[in-house]
Amino acid sequence: MVAFVGSCLISILLLASIFWFAKRRPVGTPLSWGEAMVAATYAFFGLFWVYGVVPHQWLTWSENELGWRPDKYLAGPSGTGALREVPMNISYQTLSHLIAVVIYGVFLALHVALWAVWQGRGDKVERRRKALEEKTTAYGRPLARRA
Template sequence: MVSVLLVVGVFVLAQRRPVGTELSWGEAMFAATLAFFGLFWVYGVVPHQWLTLAEAELEWRPDRYLAGPSGTGALTDVPMNISYETLSHLIAVTIYGVYLGLHVALWSVWQGRGDKVERRRKALEEKTTAYGRPLARKV
């Protein structure tokens, strides 16, 4: 929930803050603290809590097998043992990958927040559409 609030906050701020506006010292320190907290949360707390949940509550230990000759389920034909701990670590890697992709998407949103307005302004100056085609003349 915290990571969702952080992402929504970045999107809202990206729409409200004009491009090129200077930061005061206080705004810069607040933004740096918020960015650090966000990175700490999504790359530290969330994967750690998942691994703790998997090990303690779900009992996904290295001695419980999901698949392989030592397994007790339907996947005993797999030629290698795959433990539940391996599955929990793969899920943790997936969590890291999702957050990394979201991290890059947020960079893109923040860096491109003024592009649409700039294209419209430039198109009106050059008498073209935002896509570069000439404006249709009125008959």
């Protein structure tokens, strides 16, 4: 449990630092070769961490400490409890792997959100500047009516 929770906390720190850096880096600033290499290494490590380490730690925890094995049934004729009426056997290992798929899905959604944040980090400032130049609102409407 400690390894899974720790890997989740590290992934949250990795993702939060990208939001922090996106707010501080000006749009259009040229990258040096060294900055590009550090950014590429950071991105590779982040992807390795969220798509490799976190799901692995979940599967390891669920199979070892929680005991979610293929011979332990959650539902079905072989199971025990309220879900015996389900017409197929569903093991705890199946549930564990479905949770791993959900972990992948959550990180994929966050991955796309990070792309959107990084690519749109200067849009709000640019719209405000353009609106002041053209005497319109940020939505393109004129500030005052003409008679």
